[in-house]
Amino acid sequence: MMFNSLRCLLLLSLGVLASGVAAERRAAGAPADFITVADGQFVLNGQPYTAVGVTNYPFTSGNIESIERVLYHARAAGITLVRAVNVFSVAHNYGAGGADFSRWNEEAHWREIDRLLDLADRLGMHVLLDLSDFRTVILDGLNIDPWSADAYPYYDEMVAWVTQRVNGDNGCRYADDPTIFQWLISGEPVPYGFTGNIHNMSRHVNVIEDLIFHVAEELKEHDPNHLVSAGGLLHFSGVPLDRHGQAYWRTIWSHPAIDCGAIHVYPGSFGGELTGEWTRLDEYQAYCQSIGKPLVLEEWGINQNEHDEATEIDYLTRGFDRAWELGIPVNIYWNWDPVGGYSIFTSRAEPLLAILSANAVRWGAPTPFPRFAEAVITGPLLFDFEAPAEAFVSTGYGGNAGPPTISADRAWTGEHALAVPVSFPSTAWNFAGVLTEFNPTRDWRGAGFIACNVWVPEHATDLSIKFMLHNVEEGWIAYVQQPEGERNNWLLPGQWNQVYGDLRPESLAFTRAGTAAAPGLDRVVRLTLEIHHAAGGAPYSGPVYIDALRLGDARTPYTPVGGHVWGRMR
Known part of the structure; x- marks a missing residue:
């Protein structure tokens, strides 16, 4: 049994009781x-606990495979803290009104969070669980003002x-899981009265203040x-004083x-002295x-689409130096x-x-860092794109600029690509x-993954791939990958990328087709590859090259390289 499971059982056996809010928040005992x-x-x-972390937005819009890849790679970079946002995304991504309130605690979705916490524990990481998007679920799913007293019962x-x-992976109740660093209520x-702000x-x-408290x-x-934590505050300039006659951030933080x-x-x-709230x-x-x-x-960062590499490096360096100087x-x-360029x-x-x-x-991250080795998807080819035409046609979406062709300009294997x-x-x-x-239909029930290799030029900085399967006989469409939030379908510019989707039964991606039932992988009639351009991303017009489209019946694990063993590091 895992370390966390044993620890959780111990906490339960001790009967840890609520002790109220003390001046020293549980510093003793x-x-x-x-x-x-x-x-x-x-x-x-x-x-003293200190950490450098990253936000993974939108973290839980992926599947278990994506979560594993993100955490292994982040840990290999020395990151010991992840802020997980959009934890209710399965609810506010669906429904006629933009959200389906009934799905906020859908079991298949929360199994992703279970895996996130369990793997983070095994990698010696902590997780901030950000609950901010629950307000979106309430607003769009119930048509209730999420800041009003009417929303309190739902919170x-x-x-x-x-x-x-209770975590389905390790049996630990969330309240007893020290992998969770803190709860975040409602950021930004x-x-x-915020200067220049118009916002519904x-x-x-x-x-x-009332809702947060x-x-x-x-x-x-x-x-x-x-x-x-109340969640990160962003808006400071021009905000009126609260009922206590002071700035709201003082009242919130002192509660x-x-x-x-x-x-x-x-x-x-950028490229000069830090200004704005930095000062x-x-x-x-x-x-x-x-x-x-x-x-x-x-949270802080810089939009790469608006600034060159030297400016970005300078800004990151100055930001970290400022935080270090102040002892944050x-x-x-x-x-x-x-x-949108923040990547x-x-x-x-x-x-x-x-x-x-x-x-x-x-x-204070422990060293040496384990090195990250990508998983490699192997399996039989569906298309090698060496034939003059391989049955792929344009979807006619807004970003299509003509029919696909077999090209000799790039190739991952062989001499041609799509x-x-x-x-x-x-x-x-x-x-x-x-x-x-496909006619006849294809039976993909034994496949674990669908994969291909994709190349885009260096100036195509904000593209990703999504796989979509269709079973027309059942009226079924499955998004194997969401277009963003997927570390395993980003397209790193100027190189070949292996991108892939998870076809395993536990993959949440299938339930996002509108049914939690097992999808009809035995009668696949259509495969679509969608190329997404992120909002705020750099403009790009030109070819995207796809090669070696395959079904993955094997995947190498994410492995450390250099003799360092994965495991708890705190």
């Missing part, structure tokens, strides 16, 4: 391995359910083991059920220290995924990862695609 707060510091087993239901959930609330979710600061107290009642301050810093100057970071840090709480730099213990970079994995991946890794060591012309002339989200139909 807390269960072993939980992060606590004392004297303005995070503390883990009597020692109460959610808090009770999530904290008491938008107060009325704007609320008076008193309303924002209500949920924080509920979390403390159901789960006294974990720290609670006894809130364990730390948290801030998102956008924008800043006030010392004020926020000093205030938190005056009330005995640490400050988390929960937890520093979380945005973003691990490709979201590590572009043609600049090598220097960006080097900066993250160097600062991870600075913030060239798909695309046109993404702006920074708007768009997509193109190709499809092929």
Whole structure:
């Protein structure tokens, strides 16, 4: 049995009881391995806790395979903390009104979170579980103002359910799992009066405070083991004072059920002295220290589509240096995924990862780091794209720029590949695609993965691939991959990428077709490959090359290289 399972059983046998909110938030007498707060510091087993982390947005829109790849790769870069967002994404991605409230606690989806927590524990990592998108589920799924008192019962239901959930992988109740660093309630609330802001979710600061405090107290009642954060605050300029006559961030951070301050810093100057909220970071840090709480730099980054590599490197270096100078213990970079230019994995991946890794060591990450080796999908070829025509046609989507052709300009194997012309002339989200139909239908029940290799040029920095299977006989369509949030379908520019989708029965991707039943892999009649351009991404028009489309009946594991053994590192 895993270490975490044994520890959770011990906690249950001891009958850990809620003890209220103390001035020292469980600094004395807390269960072993939980992060606590004392004297303005995070503390883990009597020692200061510091970390460099990353946000993985949208983390849980993928499947278990994607989660494994993200965590193994992040840990190999020295990252010991992941902020998991959109934990209710399965609910707010579906439904006629944009959300289906009944799905917020869908079991198949939460099995992903189980795997995330269990694997993070085994890799010696911590996880911030960000509950912010529950407000979207309430608004779009119930047509209720998520900041109003009418929403409180739904938050109460959610808090009770999530904290008491038992992890299906290791048997640990979430409230007893020290892998969870803290709960985040509702990041980036938008107060009325914010300078230059027009937003349909704007609320008076008193309303924002009331909701955050209500949920924080509920979390403390159901789960006294974990720290609670309001979520990172972003909007400061021009915000009216609250009922106490002070800035809302002071009131929120000083509340006894809130364990730390948290801030998102956008924008800043690039290539010069840090400006904006960077210049006030010392004020926020000093205030938190005056009330005995640490400050988390929960989110910051730079849009690569707007700045060259030298500027980005300079900004990252200055940002980390500023946080280090002020003694900020937890520093979380945005973003691990490709979201509108805020991504590590572009043609600049090598220097960006080097900066993250160097600062991870600075913030106390154990060394040496294990090296990351990609999984390799092997299996019989469906198409090698060597024939003059291999049955693929354009989907006619908005981003298609003509029919696909067999081209000798690029090849992963053999001498040819499928060239798909695309046109993404702006920074708007768009997509193109190709499809092929099977007659007779194909039986893919024994396959574990579907994979291919894809090449895009260096200036195509914001593209990803999604596989889609169809079984017309059953009216069934399965998105094997969501278009974003999938570490295993990003297209790193200037190189060949292996991209793949998970066909295994436990893959959540199939349930997103609208049914939790096993999909009809025995009668696949159509395969579509969609090429997605991320919102905010750099424009690109030209070919995307696809080769070696195959069914994967084997996958090498994510493995460390160089003799370092994966395992608990805290």
